[in-house]
Amino acid sequence: MNVRxxxxxxxLSDPSNPADPTDPTLTSPGTARPEAxxxxxxAATVTLTEVAAAAGVGESTxxxxxxxxxxxxxxxxxxxxxxxxxxxxxxxxxxGTLASAGSNLIGILIPSLTNIVFSDVLxxxxxxxxxxxxxxxxxxxxxxxxxxxxxxxxxLAWRPAAMMLAGLxxxxxxxxxxxxxxxxxxxxxxxxxxxxxxxxxFSNEGTGEAAARHLLARGxxxxxxxxxxxxxxxxxxxxxxxxxxxLAQAGLSLVDEEFLGSGSSVGAGRTxxxxxxxxxxxxxxxxxxxxxxxxxxxxxxxxxxxxxPERLALFGHNALDVGRxxxxxxxxxxxxxxxxxxxxxxxxxxxxxxxxxxxxxxxIDGATS
Amino acid sequence: MNVRxxxxxxxLSDPSNPADPTDPTLTSPGTARPEAxxxxxxAATVTLTEVAAAAGVGESTxxxxxxxxxxxxxxxxxxxxxxxxxxxxxxxxxxGTLASAGSNLIGILIPSLTNIVFSDVLxxxxxxxxxxxxxxxxxxxxxxxxxxxxxxxxxLAWRPAAMMLAGLxxxxxxxxxxxxxxxxxxxxxxxxxxxxxxxxxFSNEGTGEAAARHLLARGxxxxxxxxxxxxxxxxxxxxxxxxxxxLAQAGLSLVDEEFLGSGSSVGAGRTxxxxxxxxxxxxxxxxxxxxxxxxxxxxxxxxxxxxxPERLALFGHNALDVGRxxxxxxxxxxxxxxxxxxxxxxxxxxxxxxxxxxxxxxxIDGATS
DNA sequence: CTGAAAGCGCTAACAA
DNA sequence: TTGTTAGCGCTTTCAG
Numbered sequence: 001m002n003v004r005x006x007x008x009x010x011x012l013s014d015p016s017n018p019a020d021p022t023d024p025t026l027t028s029p030g031t032a033r034p035e036a037x038x039x040x041x042x043a044a045t046v047t048l049t050e051v052a053a054a055a056g057v058g059e060s061t062x063x064x065x066x067x068x069x070x071x072x073x074x075x076x077x078x079x080x081x082x083x084x085x086x087x088x089x090x091x092x093x094x095x096g097t098l099a100s101a102g103s104n105l106i107g108i109l110i111p112s113l114t115n116i117v118f119s120d121v122l123x124x125x126x127x128x129x130x131x132x133x134x135x136x137x138x139x140x141x142x143x144x145x146x147x148x149x150x151x152x153x154x155x156l157a158w159r160p161a162a163m164m165l166a167g168l169x170x171x172x173x174x175x176x177x178x179x180x181x182x183x184x185x186x187x188x189x190x191x192x193x194x195x196x197x198x199x200x201x202f203s204n205e206g207t208g209e210a211a212a213r214h215l216l217a218r219g220x221x222x223x224x225x226x227x228x229x230x231x232x233x234x235x236x237x238x239x240x241x242x243x244x245x246x247l248a249q250a251g252l253s254l255v256d257e258e259f260l261g262s263g264s265s266v267g268a269g270r271t272x273x274x275x276x277x278x279x280x281x282x283x284x285x286x287x288x289x290x291x292x293x294x295x296x297x298x299x300x301x302x303x304x305x306x307x308x309p310e311r312l313a314l315f316g317h318n319a320l321d322v323g324r325x326x327x328x329x330x331x332x333x334x335x336x337x338x339x340x341x342x343x344x345x346x347x348x349x350x351x352x353x354x355x356x357x358x359x360x361x362x363x364i365d366g367a368t369s
Numbered sequence: 370m371n372v373r374x375x376x377x378x379x380x381l382s383d384p385s386n387p388a389d390p391t392d393p394t395l396t397s398p399g400t401a402r403p404e405a406x407x408x409x410x411x412a413a414t415v416t417l418t419e420v421a422a423a424a425g426v427g428e429s430t431x432x433x434x435x436x437x438x439x440x441x442x443x444x445x446x447x448x449x450x451x452x453x454x455x456x457x458x459x460x461x462x463x464x465g466t467l468a469s470a471g472s473n474l475i476g477i478l479i480p481s482l483t484n485i486v487f488s489d490v491l492x493x494x495x496x497x498x499x500x501x502x503x504x505x506x507x508x509x510x511x512x513x514x515x516x517x518x519x520x521x522x523x524x525l526a527w528r529p530a531a532m533m534l535a536g537l538x539x540x541x542x543x544x545x546x547x548x549x550x551x552x553x554x555x556x557x558x559x560x561x562x563x564x565x566x567x568x569x570x571f572s573n574e575g576t577g578e579a580a581a582r583h584l585l586a587r588g589x590x591x592x593x594x595x596x597x598x599x600x601x602x603x604x605x606x607x608x609x610x611x612x613x614x615x616l617a618q619a620g621l622s623l624v625d626e627e628f629l630g631s632g633s634s635v636g637a638g639r640t641x642x643x644x645x646x647x648x649x650x651x652x653x654x655x656x657x658x659x660x661x662x663x664x665x666x667x668x669x670x671x672x673x674x675x676x677x678p679e680r681l682a683l684f685g686h687n688a689l690d691v692g693r694x695x696x697x698x699x700x701x702x703x704x705x706x707x708x709x710x711x712x713x714x715x716x717x718x719x720x721x722x723x724x725x726x727x728x729x730x731x732x733i734d735g736a737t738s
Numbered sequence: 739c740t741g742a743a744a745g746c747g748c749t750a751a752c753a754a
Numbered sequence: 755t756t757g758t759t760a761g762c763g764c765t766t767t768c769a770g
Contacts, residue, residue: 045528045550047747058757063749070750071755088549093526094467095747098762103463105506105527113492116485123482126509135523137474137506140495154504157462158474159414180457181414264690296694302671303696321633322691325665327672416763427741432765439766440739464763467746 046087055083066091097159104134106348107155107163107183111143111233117290117318117337118166121188124341125164132349134161141166143232149174156181162348164341168193169234184351186344189337191358192238199356200344204235207333208242210363211287211315214331216250218369220285220313223247225257226272226297227289236289239317243287256280269296274304277312285313285369291320291332298326298368314368323366331366415456424452435460466528473503475717476524476532480512480602486659486687486706487535490557493710494533501718503530510535512601518543525550531717533710537562538603553720555713558706560727561607568725569713573604576702577611579732580656580684583700585619587738589654589682592616594626595641595666596658605658608686612656625649638665643673646681654682654738660689660701667695667737683737692735700735 052062057076064070065080066089072080083089097103106129110118126136137158139151149171155163156177162184170178175196178185186198192205215223225244230237247253258276260268269288273296276283288294294316301308308314308328316323316332323330336359343357421431426445433439434449435458441449452458466472475498479487495505506527508520518540524532525546531553539547544565547554555567561574584592594613599606616622627645629637638657642665645652657663663685670677677683677697685692685701692699705728712726 045747048749049747059747060749060751060758061756064756067749073755076755088545090522090525090546090550092467092528092747094463094472094528095762096526096749098461098463098467098764099747099749101749101762113488113495119482119488123509126482126507130508130520133523135506135508135527137504138495139499139504140492151499153459154502156459157465158504159461159463176457177459181459264694266690266694270694292690295691299694299696321635321661322664325633325635325639325668327668414763417765418763428764429742429766430740433740436765442739445739461763464746465765467748468763468765470746470765 045092046089048089048091051080051084051087051089054087055079101159103159103161105137105158105160106134106345107152107158107160108136108138109141109148109151109155109163109165110138111141111166113140116320117189117335120337121166121341121344124338124343125345126341128342128345128349132345134349145169145171145174149177152177156183159183162186164188164344164348166190167234168195168199184348186348188340188344190235190238191356195356197354198344198347198352200340200347200359201357202335202340202359202361203242204238205242207317207335207361208239208244209246210242210361211239211317211333212243212246212250214363214365215285215287215313215315215369216247216252218285218313220369221252222255222280222282222284223252224255224276224280224283224286225288226269226276226286226293227257227259228268229259229261233289239289255283264296265290265292266296266299269293270300271296273297273300277306283312285309285315288314288316291316291318291323291330294330294332294368295320295322295326298323298328298330302327308368319362319364324364328368329364329366331369332364334362334364336360414461415458417458417460420449420453420456420458423456424448470528472528472530474506474527474529475503475714476521476527476529477505477507478510478517478520478524478532478534479507480510480535482509485689486558486704489706490535490710490713493707493712494714495710497711497714497718501714503718514538514540514543518546521546525552528552531555533557533713533717535559536603537564537568553717555717557709557713559604559607560725564725566723567713567716567721569709569716569728570726571704571709571728571730572611573607574611576686576704576730577608577613578615579730580608580686580702581612581615581619583732583734584654584656584682584684584738585616585621587654587682589738590621591624591649591651591653592621593624593645593649593652593655594657595638595645595655595662596626596628597637598628598630602658608658624652633665634659634661635665635668638662639669640665642666642669646675652681654678654684657683657685660685660687660692660699663699663701663737664689664691664695667692667697667699671696677737688731688733693733697736698733700738701733703731703733705729 048062052059062080065072065077112118129136141148152174164186166188167190168187185196187195189201191201191203227236256276258272260272294314297314306312316330319332319334339359421428431449434441434446481487498505510517521543533555535557536559537556554565556564558570560570560572596605625645627641629641663683666683675681685699688701688703708728
């Protein structure tokens with residue numbers, strides 16, 4: 001069954017999808033606009049001047065009432081509020097911001113929306129930002145420093161109150177733009193390196209070390225790694241480094257490793273595990289770049305009747321729900337993703353001094369190791 | 370192991386986290402700002418006037434060059450561009466927008482960031498929006514119409530070029546604000562009801578009907594349902610309606626059903642399946658509100674040695690990767706989430722006439738039914 | 739091809 | 755407590 005692109009040309013002429021006939025937007029189809037930066041001029045909007053006139057007061061008085069700032073009599077207040085409501089006044093923050101300096105916009109740049117890590121961070125940050133009356137402007141960099149730079153440029157054009165970025169690695173120009181803008185900056189999710197201003201996260205190297213220590217303590221000695229290209233995910237590379245260096249301290253090195261390209265993480269985990277196992281059957285434990293891949297590996301084991309962890313131990317990263325509720329809870333590391341977003345946003349809004357905040361992590365001793 | 374809240378007070382005094390000593394933002398700690406709407410005034414920024422002066426041309430000429438609009442000599446162009454680069458000029462879009470009317474902001478309101486459905490839509494929309502030189506301002510409504518209304522209000526204050534909302538259900542005032550604003554509106558992910566302007570999605574009732582037809586065709590007759598509160602997820606309710614009405618047409622009704630509260634979807638799926646099965650052991654197939662829950666149910670079956678689909682068939686919704694790569698691929702419905710975001714954004718930017726676009730869905734005949 | 743001048747809608751002194 | 759007056763930084767006529 002495949003019901004694709006059944007496109008009804010106009011809602012108005014389609015009785016099966018009754019549209020509200022009183023809605024003016026439906027009656028004005030608009031024309032094609034190939035050039036992007038020229039959308040319809042908004043319908044004539046009510047301005048503060050009109051509200052003031054309708055209320056019979058001066059502009060500044062109306063402004064004061066509407067912002068509840070400064071002084072005015074109860075009577076004026078009443079009249080202004082009534083007029084604003086009656087006219088359907090929606091303040092123009094663009095004008096407001098220009099006049100007063102300082103927007104309520106906060107720029108957030110994340111590498112990806114596919115990866116739950118970043119949507120969690122975004123969720124945490126947005127909750128705080130929103131509660132404080134600010135608004136999040138989000139950009140997705142696709143793990144590309146040049147896209148990050150471009151997004152920083154265009155966001156800075158909106159004079160955001162602050163900026164939040166993922167990680168500590170940025171182009172020189174990005175750093176320059178940011179520091180020249182005077183906006184506060186929070187760098188999230190990584191502690192392993194120098195930051196610009198606020199740094200909130202946990203040590204990725206640390207999580208790798210912890211994972212290695214855990215597997216070593218459990219007696220595993222023939223360990224493999226399954227991950228992705230580190231150029232794309234720098235923090236996974238830091239975890240790998242921590243993991244490998246801890247193995248080295250125990251006089252060990254990875255038995256085998258596999259780096260897969262793009263595509264589904266779960267799928268990559270499944271096929272990668274199969275590949276590793278057939279290439280290096282002696283492997284007794286696998287460290288994955290993240291839980292998605294680890295779950296894929298777990299699925300391979302289930303499908304191929306490989307005993308976990310007796311024959312093969314699995315260790316992930318992130319503590320996703322799907323691993324937590326698997327028949328055998330996945331051994332992994334819980335990272336404080338939502339708190340990272342929340343804390344970063346809060347410190348920014350509180351005007352906290354430049355500092356590094358380590359939110360730590362927690363090793364989850366599941367049933368797959 | 371639990372490494373929590375190790376908070377280093379100041380990056381500058383912490384040798385273990387070497388900060389860039391040349392970065393000025395690090396040397397000015399800033400002071401506490403309890404009142405949110407008063408972040409630091411941005412550092413003195415270069416204005417167009419200064420660029421023009423430095424280049425020895427008039428403001429309007431500089432403006433024309435910088436926007437590459439209107440006419441100017443190659444020589445002037447050179448001088449202006451050089452001056453802008455030298456001074457590190459970052460155009461102020463707030464002023465630009467105020468002067469010219471029409472921002473490049475597009476407001477996107479989604480119910481949740483936890484649910485991959487909405488991050489997929491956001492991802493699709495953002496890709497198009499971004500490529501066209503616009504910027505996404507996102508808000509999360511938490512499935513609450515009043516929060517949606519509040520967010521619409523504050524977004525409209527930024528005079529967005531367009532707005533994108535999830536679903537067709539909105540408060541009367543939300544509708545009013547939107548249509549009064551003159552901004553184009555796209556409602557996403559649902560077709561089952563009247564829309565305001567652009568409507569892009571698929572029929573949720575249709576997916577429910579398809580799921581029911583599929584299970585009936587497979588011979589299942591004792592069917593149960595596992596989901597969440599419909600007040601929260603209206604579209605899940607529509608799927609349920611489609612499902613149940615199709616069963617009714619076959620003279621059947623649900624054997625049992627369970628509605629779980631909040632918390633992990635996978636976890637809810639697992640415990641809910643267990644509950645349903647012990648309460649109504651005769652159930653031979655389970656329809657889930659989404660794949661996360663279905664995977665939870667599948668995990669329960671794996672853990673309890675319940676043969677899938679021989680003893681119990683499972684049917685989900687959304688076609689997530691995790692179901693696709695499970696030992697037995699999950700039977701589900703693939704929804705065009707990313708396309709919904711992309712298409713909505715593109716139609717908005719193209720100034721397409723008000724219409725309903727049905728992107729359809731695809732039933733995935735997996736191995737769990 | 740270029741510059742002067744008039745706002746965009748609002749806020750912020752400053753008087754009254 | 756209220757109104758008047760300058761701008762915020764930019765775009766946009768409209769002359770030159």
